[in-house]
Amino acid sequence: MNNATAKRVETELDEILALGTKKRLAYMFEMVHEFKQIWILNDEHGCVMLTNEDDDCVPVWPSREFAQSWATGEWQDCEPKAIPVKDWLSRWTPGLEQDDLLIAVFPTEQDDGTILFPDEFDSQLRVPKRRF
Numbered sequence: 392m393n394n395a396t397a398k399r400v401e402t403e404l405d406e407i408l409a410l411g412t413k414k415r416l417a418y419m420f421e422m423v424h425e426f427k428q429i430w431i432l433n434d435e436h437g438c439v440m441l442t443n444e445d446d447d448c449v450p451v452w453p454s455r456e457f458a459q460s461w462a463t464g465e466w467q468d469c470e471p472k473a474i475p476v477k478d479w480l481s482r483w484t485p486g487l488e489q490d491d492l493l494i495a496v497f498p499t500e501q502d503d504g505t506i507l508f509p510d511e512f513d514s515q516l517r518v519p520k521r522r523f
Contacts, residue, residue, distance in 0.1 A: 404456055408499050415497040416505045420515050422453035427476045430458040432469040439469055441495055443503045448495040449487060450504070451512075461498065476516060484513045 407418060423429055430452040432439045440447050452458040458471035474483060487494065487509040494512045498504035507515075 404460070408457070408460070412502060412505050415499070419451070419453045419497045420518070423476060423516060428473040429476065429479050430455055430471050430473055432458055432462055432466060433472045434466070434469045439466055440492070441498065441503065443493070443495060443506055446493050446506070448493045448503070448506060450495040450498050452497055457497065480513060480516060484509045
């Protein structure tokens, strides 16, 4: 990738990160429908978690780049990991429900994203693709 292309991609990522939570939520599902994967951050102990108003959440992102942008500070040693949608639906949704965990959809440095119950996230994954 040349410098001009890299700069354009960085600008596009910054523009998406600047969107409000609702538009980022829509963007998330658009990308998941297109690429059939959900991105998380993993460390040596497994999937990282964040806390939102006393609820433990699994943060998810629409791409490797957005997940990687979150891997700073205490999470700097974390690696982005793609979860195929079919695996998410068959294993992650039931596991998150069993463990009473929520999902932080597309958090940024400014906010924790949209917090959804696993069944709400699951329902959105099953909705036909639409543009944000």
